[in-house]
Amino acid sequence: MSVTGVCQICEAAPARHGCPRCGRAVCDDHWIAEVSACTACAAGRQQ
Ligand SMILES: [Zn+2]
Ligand SMILES: [Zn+2]
Structure with missing residues (x-):
């Protein structure tokens, strides 16, 4: 999944992950790899 734009939680850092549960694009700081x-x-x- 490609993600563009900024993190939808902090709106400061570039988004790097797309949450499969809520659909938000989030940065590394707001992504928990252990639970994806x-x-x-x-x-x-x-x-
Ligand atoms: Zn963030
Ligand atoms: Zn989520």
Whole structure:
């Protein structure tokens, strides 16, 4: 998945990942590789 633009969480750093759960484009700081999700989704991932 190619991602363009800025991180939709901090809106400061270039987006490098696309979250498959919420569809947000996020930067390295807001991407949790262990769960393959953005920080927002990783924080509420208990399901
Ligand atoms: Zn960010
Ligand atoms: Zn997400």
